[in-house]
Amino acid sequence: MLIKKPTDIASSEVTPKQLYVNRRKFLVGAAVAGAAAATGLSLRRIASPPTVAEAKAKIDNVRKSSFSTSETITPFKDVTNYNNYYEFSTDKYEPAGLAKDFKTRPWAVTIEGLVKNKQTLDVDSIIKLAAPEERIYRHRCVEGWSIVVPWIGFPLSVLINKAEPLTKAKFVEFTTIYDPKQMPGQKVAVLEWPYVEGLRMDEAMHPLALLCFGMYGEVLANQDGAPLRIVIPWKYGFKSAKAIVKIRFTDKQPVNTWNKAAPSEYGFYSNVNPNVDHPRWSQARERRLGEFSKRPTLMFNGYAEQVASLYAGMDLRKDF
Amino acid sequence: MNPSVKSLRWIKVLVFLACLLPVARLGWKGYTHHLGANPIEVITHSTGDWILIFLLVTLAITPLRKLSGQLWMIRFRRMFGLFAFFYASLHFLTYIWLDKFFDVHEMLADVAKRRFITAGFTGFILLIPLAITSTSGWIRRLGGRRWNLLHRLIYVSAAAGVTHYIWLVKADLRKPLQYAAVLALLLGYRIAGSARARINVKNPAALRRQRVEVTEG
Numbered sequence: 001m002l003i004k005k006p007t008d009i010a011s012s013e014v015t016p017k018q019l020y021v022n023r024r025k026f027l028v029g030a031a032v033a034g035a036a037a038a039t040g041l042s043l044r045r046i047a048s049p050p051t052v053a054e055a056k057a058k059i060d061n062v063r064k065s066s067f068s069t070s071e072t073i074t075p076f077k078d079v080t081n082y083n084n085y086y087e088f089s090t091d092k093y094e095p096a097g098l099a100k101d102f103k104t105r106p107w108a109v110t111i112e113g114l115v116k117n118k119q120t121l122d123v124d125s126i127i128k129l130a131a132p133e134e135r136i137y138r139h140r141c142v143e144g145w146s147i148v149v150p151w152i153g154f155p156l157s158v159l160i161n162k163a164e165p166l167t168k169a170k171f172v173e174f175t176t177i178y179d180p181k182q183m184p185g186q187k188v189a190v191l192e193w194p195y196v197e198g199l200r201m202d203e204a205m206h207p208l209a210l211l212c213f214g215m216y217g218e219v220l221a222n223q224d225g226a227p228l229r230i231v232i233p234w235k236y237g238f239k240s241a242k243a244i245v246k247i248r249f250t251d252k253q254p255v256n257t258w259n260k261a262a263p264s265e266y267g268f269y270s271n272v273n274p275n276v277d278h279p280r281w282s283q284a285r286e287r288r289l290g291e292f293s294k295r296p297t298l299m300f301n302g303y304a305e306q307v308a309s310l311y312a313g314m315d316l317r318k319d320f
Numbered sequence: 321m322n323p324s325v326k327s328l329r330w331i332k333v334l335v336f337l338a339c340l341l342p343v344a345r346l347g348w349k350g351y352t353h354h355l356g357a358n359p360i361e362v363i364t365h366s367t368g369d370w371i372l373i374f375l376l377v378t379l380a381i382t383p384l385r386k387l388s389g390q391l392w393m394i395r396f397r398r399m400f401g402l403f404a405f406f407y408a409s410l411h412f413l414t415y416i417w418l419d420k421f422f423d424v425h426e427m428l429a430d431v432a433k434r435r436f437i438t439a440g441f442t443g444f445i446l447l448i449p450l451a452i453t454s455t456s457g458w459i460r461r462l463g464g465r466r467w468n469l470l471h472r473l474i475y476v477s478a479a480a481g482v483t484h485y486i487w488l489v490k491a492d493l494r495k496p497l498q499y500a501a502v503l504a505l506l507l508g509y510r511i512a513g514s515a516r517a518r519i520n521v522k523n524p525a526a527l528r529r530q531r532v533e534v535t536e537g
Contacts, residue, residue, distance in 0.1 A: 082357035090492035093356055143490070145358060190492045261491055280434055280488065282426075289357050293421065 056218040059132055059152055067208060068136035069302075074147040076216045078289050083223045084141060085242065086191055087176065087183040099222035102182055104243075107227050113173075113249035116164035123227045127213050129162060130154035134217075135210055135231070140272045140301045142236035146286045151231050152214030157205045159247070165201070169249035173198045174230060174241035191257050197241040198254030198268065199232065200310075208233055208306055234303040236270045267320040271311070272301035276320050322392050335396060339403045342370045343410065360418045367411040372485065372499050374404035375478040379506040398454050401474065405451040408444050436487035443480030446473045475510075478503055 081096045088095035107123040132152050140146040160172065178194035180186040186193045203209065210231040213220050220226040225242025232240050238258050248254075258266035265279050274284045274297040285294040300307050311319075323331065346366055349355045355362045378400040385393040420427050430437045450471055452458070459467045482503050485496040 078357035086491070092358075145361070188492075188494075190494075280436055282430075287358070287360065292418075294419075 056221065058218055059214045061132070062152055062214075062217065063131060063133045065133045065135050067306075068134065068150075069138060069148060071136075071138065071148050072290075073136060073150055074289050079147055079149055079215070080221045080223055082289065084143070084237065085185075085223055085225075087185045087193070087195065087243070088223070089185050090190060095223040098184060102222040102226070102243075104222065104227035107245075109228065109244060110246045111159075111163045111248075112246065114166040114169035114251060115249045116166065117162070119163075123213075126159060126211075126228065130158045132214065135233075137210075137231060137233040138301050139231070139233065139237055139240075140286055140297065142238060142266070142270070142278065142283075144281065144283070144286050146288050146297075146301075148288075149231075150216055151210055151212045152217070152220075153210045153212035153231070155207055156209040156211040156230055157207070159211055160204060163247070163249070165249045168251050170201050171198055171250050171252065171254055172201060172204045173246075173248040173250055173254040174244050175246035175248070176241055177243045177245045191261055195241065195257045196254060197230075197239055197256045199239075200253075202310055203232070203307075206307060206310065208303060234271060234300040234307045236272055238266070239270050269311075269316075269319050271307075271316065271320075272297060273299060273316055273320070275299075276317055322390075328392060328395060332395070332399070336399060339374075339399070342366065342407070360414065364411065364414050364419070367407050367414065368485070370407040371404055371411055372478070372481055374400050374407060375474065375481060376499065376502050376506065378404055379474065379478060379503070383506060383509045402451060402454060405447045408447055412444050436484050439480045439487060440484035443477045443484060446477040446480065450474060450477075475507060479507075 082092050083095040084092055085095040085099070088098040105123070108120050109123060109126060110120045112118050131154065133154055134150050134152050136148060136150045138146060139149050165172075174197045176195040176197075177183075178186060180193075199209070210233075212225070212229050212231045213227060215221065215224060220229065225240075228244050229242040230240050230244065239256070253268055256266070256268060258270075259268055272283075277283050283297055286297045287294050298304070346355070346363055350359060350363075378397055381393050381397040381400065385391060416422060416427060420430070431441050432438070450473055453462065453467065453470060462470065482496060482500045485499060486493065489496060
């Protein structure tokens with residue numbers, strides 16, 4: 001796999017995305033400024049939320065995957081400007097701007113707990129462990145909206161196998177970076193920081209569970225969890241931890257951050273399930289971004305065929 | 321310092337137009353595709369915010385006017401109250417149309433099952449009689465005392481609205497609690513006032529003065 005820097009693209013061949021994005025921004029800006037001057041409205045209010053689109057490094061030689069859905073992909077602009085990333089802000093429109101200068105290199109990931117190979121790995125060496133695949137997955141937020149994203153990564157099981165967990169290890173815990181200087185949302189105790197998520201070992205080893213470092217053919221956007229995240233498509237979005245710095249193997253079920261914040265509302269499993277409501281709202285339907293009507297939510301987010309067996313015999317009302 | 325009748329009329333027109341800016345802004349942004357990735361959510365949240373802002377502004381008129389001695393302020397109370405109802409109607413419409421798509425069964429289930437919907441729905445329903453009886457004709461028909469009593473429902477409505485907001489957020493309570501704090505201040509002012517009135521019972525002239533004051537406008 002080869003990760004090119006944006007400068008590798010000859011400027012004579014194509015117009016860099018940065019430029020045409022800026023040009024568009026300028027045109028929109030000019031129109032907005034004119035209208036604002038005419039109506040006497042504040043420019044900032046009218047133009048917000050600002051959309052941020054930056055040229056990122058391309059990822060080459062990405063294989064297609066049979067796990068990909070053929071559903072319409074949500075525009076890049078929406079997926080990178082509408083983010084639940086409380087480390088930056090509880091406002092979904094703000095992480096795009098706040099994460100712009102987030103440092104994703106150098107980046108170390110510590111692997112610890114019940115494993116043979118406790119180690120600290122550089123993210124670039126992790127990315128090279130396997131050939132990158134594109135997985136076009138449905139992504140369903142617990143709030144009732146959904147997107148379809150072409151993620152790039154490889155099965156999480158590749159990294160787990162390399163770590164060689166002991167047979168005692170029954171769960172994997174993922175910890176997001178804690179760096180309030182870079183992540184202003186962490187200065188507020190809205191949630192307990194750092195963010196922690198967890199999976200049962202068989203969930204983490206499932207072929208659908210993705211270790212992800214790219215999207216839309218490019219390196220992962222900062223506001224979408226760069227440089228390294230997991231994507232667990234059959235679970236609500238908050239289960240897919242972003243900006244991971246620690247992976248710990250354990251024999252006890254990890255207490256994930258949202259479960260700690262509201263145990264009756266966010267369970268450990270948090271599988272997408274239209275039949276089990278959030279205590280405060282229904283999960284039967286969802287709004288796919290860009291669509292007017294709501295669509296029915298599918299059991300396990302439409303991945304029941306692949307993952308239902310993981311939960312055979314379990315009461316999903318109890319283990320929500 | 322009381323503005324003249326003529327300038328008051330002009331101020332009223334300007335304030336009226338200013339109160340329409342939030343909905344104009346939404347319309348303009350929607351038209352130019354600047355409502356972000358989830359426009360319906362933006363419309364819902366924005367109209368919701370403006371209901372609470374207008375309710376609190378309406379409730380602030382009486383204390384501000386008493387504390388500042390600017391009696392003419394009362395002339396704006398009805399307008400602000402009606403704008404609260406206007407934004408509440410828009411908010412309610414986005415819910416029944418863009419969220420529930422007129423599915424009455426699902427809406428009733430929501431109202432019964434989801435406490436934040438119950439609270440919001442209550443707040444909206446309580447505003448309806450207030451909007452209807454906001455005219456001078458209705459004040460006459462009901463009589464000042466009864467009208468005043470009825471319009472105390474705005475306290476319940478505002479409390480229901482703030483509760484609705486507190487109950488719906490996932491973790492970040494900062495904004496709903498800001499509204500709650502302002503509401504507590506405004507209601508606290510009235511509680512303190514009525515406590516003072518009770519002490520004044522021995523002085524009928526003071527009590528009469530107080531009664532006359534609240535029925536104005």
